[in-house]
Amino acid sequence: MLRRAGVLLSGCGLYDGSEVGETVLLLLALDRAGARVEPMAPDAPQCDVVDHASATVVEGVSRNILTESCRLVRGRVTDLRHARPEVLDALFLPGGYGAAKNLLTGFAQPGRRRELAPGVAELLSHFLSERKPIGVVSLAETLLAAALGEPLREDPFSLPATELRIDEERNIVFTSGFLGSERVSEVATGIEKMVAEVLDRSGRTRPSKATPGKDS
Numbered sequence: 001m002l003r004r005a006g007v008l009l010s011g012c013g014l015y016d017g018s019e020v021g022e023t024v025l026l027l028l029a030l031d032r033a034g035a036r037v038e039p040m041a042p043d044a045p046q047c048d049v050v051d052h053a054s055a056t057v058v059e060g061v062s063r064n065i066l067t068e069s070c071r072l073v074r075g076r077v078t079d080l081r082h083a084r085p086e087v088l089d090a091l092f093l094p095g096g097y098g099a100a101k102n103l104l105t106g107f108a109q110p111g112r113r114r115e116l117a118p119g120v121a122e123l124l125s126h127f128l129s130e131r132k133p134i135g136v137v138s139l140a141e142t143l144l145a146a147a148l149g150e151p152l153r154e155d156p157f158s159l160p161a162t163e164l165r166i167d168e169e170r171n172i173v174f175t176s177g178f179l180g181s182e183r184v185s186e187v188a189t190g191i192e193k194m195v196a197e198v199l200d201r202s203g204r205t206r207p208s209k210a211t212p213g214k215d216s
Contacts (some may be wrong), residue, residue, distance in 0.1 A: 002198050005030055006088040008123065008140075009041040009069035010098035011076060019070050019096030022137045022177045025188045027073065027092050029195040038088065040078040041069035042119055047101040065102050080119040084125040089202040091213035092195070095138030095177050104146055114146045121147065131171045133201040135194045138177035161186040164193055173197045 007026065011017020030037050042064040049058045056067040065068045087089070093099065103120045105113075116124065127134050134142060141156055148170075159165055161180030166173050175190035 001014065001204065003033075003035045003089045003202050004087060005035040005037050006083065006123075006198070007039045007073075007089045008080075008091065008093050008099075008103070009039055009065075009072060011041070011046055011063070011068040011094060012072040012101040013050065013051055013052055013066050013068075013096070013098070013153070015055055015097050015098055016046055016048055016063075017065070017098035018094045019071060019080055019178060020072060021184060022026060022096065022191065023189065025091055025096040025184075025191045026137065026195065029192045030092070030187075031166065033195055034194075035090075035195075035199060039069065039073050040080050040083045040123075041066045041077075042080045042103070042117055042141075044102075044117070046098065050097075065098070080123065083119075083123065085123055088132070090133045090135065090198050091099035091123070091127050092135040092198070093137065093143060093150065094135055094167065095140045095179070097139060099140040100142045103143055114142070116143065116146050119137065128170060133198045134172045135198040136172060136174045137191060137194070138175075138179040141174055156180075156181055160190075162189045162193070164190065164197060166197070171201060173201070192193075 009018045033175040046063045046065055049063050051058050051059040103117050105115045157178050158174050159176040159180055161176050164173055164175055173194050177187050181187055
């Protein structure tokens with residue numbers, strides 16, 4: 001059965017958008033698995049624009065999250081306002097600082113409450129309430145922490161890039177991506193495992209929301 005996989009993007013580039021390597025490896029794994037990929041992103045300004053050669057913010061420059069996301073995936077990206085989560089079987093969240101800065105307010109700002117952008121909050125709420133599987137890479141885990149209103153359960157750096165952490169209760173599969181290794185081959189292995197696990201879960205009958213679970 002063809003799986004429809006939503007991919008939530010936050011721009012293009014490690015420091016101010018979706019991490020390019022993690023996103024490309026994710027798209028490759030989904031394509032090899034035969035999934036129908038439906039990329040989406042908010043039509044909104046980025047939090048900032050970063051010079052990736054120096055990792056410094058470029059003042060006086062603005063870029064659009066949706067436009068930059070189109071640059072990354074070489075094609076049409078659905079405006080998050082027009083996304084239809086009810087037709088998706090699974091959701092994938094690639095990492096990058098943009099996932100935290102562009103889709104969430106208050107990241108790395110002590111004393112400021114972290115709040116999801118409205119469209120992002122609605123998207124995650126749908127998947128969490130329906131217990132549809134969510135695949136998460138590296139820094140995108142901050143979005144789930146904000147959606148759940150709780151801190152990250154474990155240090156994301158502690159998980160090797162080739163391994164998975166699974167929240168059985170909420171049907172979330174996490175891989176650390178480049179937080180766990182600088183080797184592209186290891187990051188690819190983890191993302192491939194994560195995609196296979198999430199797509200497998202999307203084909204199962206979802207248990208009752210009241211069914212208890214535990215992390216593994």
